Amino acid sequence: KLSSQNRPLNMVEVMERLVERTKMQAEDSHRILVKARNGLAAVHVIREEWSEAVQHYREVLQSASEHAHQFKTDSLQRLHALHNLHELLSAGHSELPQAIGDTELQEQANQIKHRYLQQYSNKVADARKECDENSNQITQLEETRNMKSDWWLAALQAFQDDFVAEVRDELLSKYSRFEEHKCLLYHVTSKSQLKTMLQSRNKMLHRQRQSMMKGVQSLADVDPKEVLEAAIDCHLRPTEREPPQCKICAIHDLFEDFEKNLFFMTDQKHDRTTGVSQETADVKEKAQVKATARKGNWGQSEVERVLKYLQTRSLSKVSQDVYEDAQTHMKVLEGMKKEFKNYRIYWRCIFDLVSGLDEVNMATLRLRVRYPDEEISPKTKKIKKKKKEGDNLLDNQIEVPKYILEDHEVSQEELKFKSEKIVYENELRVKLGQLLYLQNLQKSNKSSTGGKNPEPCPICQSPLGEEWAVLLCGHCFCRHCINLITTNMVIGLKRGAVNCPMCRQPTMVRDISYVDTKAPSVQDEEDDVKVVGSLSSKTEEVVRVMLRIKADDPNAKVLVFSSWNEVLDVIADGLAQNGIPYRMLHKGKKFQLHLSSFRSRSEITALLLPITSGANGLNLTEAGHVFLVDPLLNPAAELQAVGRIHRMGQTKS
Ligand SMILES: [Zn+2]
Ligand SMILES: [Zn+2]
Ligand SMILES: [Zn+2]
Known part of the structure; x- marks a missing residue:
């Protein structure tokens, strides 16, 4: 678990962790996606559809270099694609499209192999040095x-x-x-x-x-x-x-x-x-x-x-x-x-x-169909060897995915790879969008920029500043440009959706997030509401609005949503310091208990919940106020139905 510390994280730390975690998730999705693409390529090779196979391998390599600035692609997966692409291209199949760099495929594959083994050889060399030192000491003592x-x-x-x-x-x-x-x-x-x-x-x-x-x-x-x-x-x-x-x-x-x-x-x-x-x-x-x-x-x-x-x-x-x-x-x-x-x-x-x-x-082994003269249970089938718990050596057995198929299994495998490809392509897109979004917020979080995002709007090149819009793909645009885009799109054929000018990915207009990093306005300062504690201005803003709601209506019920538990932890800390009784819902444990005490006990006015677990089975109309606390992307559709949403932007801490 990420939030295992006792001290609540500040917003900068929360952002760092969210970025790291999102990177890891993107990397995981990418790994499965690459596995599916390599698998699909193999299926095409089995069917002798050479150019389709080539296409899949090329996509793997392209995707690896495309994302290299965010996360690493498993070197053995790249090796697989390089090796098999090279093999296909040099097999003499006619009319395969060539590409720049095709002559270097084998060299690149060899480099990966070399680097991979080098890390092991280095360890051997280091260990040998230690041993030699020990032996020398013993010899010297004997002398x-x-x-x-x-x-x-x-x-x-x-x-x-x-x-x-x-x-x-x-x-x-x-x-x-x-x-x-x-x-x-x-x-x-x-x-x-x-x-x-x-x-x-x-x-x-x-x-x-x-x-x-x-x-x-x-x-x-x-x-x-x-x-x-x-x-x-x-x-x-x-x-x-x-x-x-x-x-x-x-x-x-x-x-x-x-x-x-x-x-x-x-x-x-x-x-x-x-x-x-x-x-x-x-x-x-x-x-x-x-x-x-x-x-x-x-x-x-x-x-x-x-x-x-x-x-x-x-x-x-x-x-x-x-x-x-x-x-x-x-x-x-x-x-x-x-x-x-x-x-x-x-x-x-x-x-x-x-x-x-x-x-x-x-x-480098590619999925293939069993040769007619090959034995039915080939070497790859793992034999259950005598094995006990805590058996370190045998645990090291390399799990080899089954790579020899029977004829009838080919289309089955293809279907599996195809669906994996669709699911994880989408998953990766979502994660990359979140990543870009978070990294943008992170930039505006730096105190050196005074809460302003120095990144230029990709359309008009002026800095994003204190207010900008984010599409689901994570690309950000200034308010002026996003207004132009949305007005144009609504007239267009695809009603309600805009295509990102950068990557063409569609986003429903209602899913566009607007980020506002402006500090609380002067009017807030004159408020009779006093916020206690040294909180980030984001948390302070949430607490301030909640105190004001409470002043108007002591029994008003408030829901606070965030996509991330870490953000909820920070807000919970702020509420506690200001004497606002709350309940926090985490997945599973005591979920129902906390929910019913929020419902039945009038003094508990706030409910903090992660957006992923919370929205299901919860009648949102019970609450008069709903907070969506950024960083937040892709708010669930149900939330849009609620009338009074306080959409909170990320502010500098
Ligand atoms: Zn052995
Ligand atoms: Zn612009
Ligand atoms: Zn985009």
């Missing part, structure tokens, strides 16, 4: 060691066998009685056993670290294209229940092994004791891919705790050299843990790069 042999061998010489019991008790104190057997030192009773254990554990850590590093680096060195095929079968779009493991996933197993020794994994304990099936364990392991997944469980390993204990206890008993080496060793262990986490991120970045490569490849 500062005083002795060739391990420090704990020397340190243990200062103790008897009873030290083993001591450190063993220390470790066991963390276990419940029934779990003591899981302790690393459970069977260790002598110094020599402890030595052997420490030695083998440290060797294992070293070995596992090496294979993790080598594994990830070898993965980073191969061309992602080489591992893609196996990755598709393994984890991107598996078609078998038990798919063969790809190289990327195989290397992840090295992390699991290393992690178990480098850290004390608390959840691992559960795995072993509750006797979960192998399948669940597998899924769990895969779920641990993200560095964050197990963070809470990355405790100190028991080996590390033994070494730390030994280090502390031997402080006064060993030489300076031994003690310094112990400190270095502890730092190395810390470094290895950091390095481990960064290597896992590094691996994840490579994983994502391969997925990105797959996305780019899939993006």
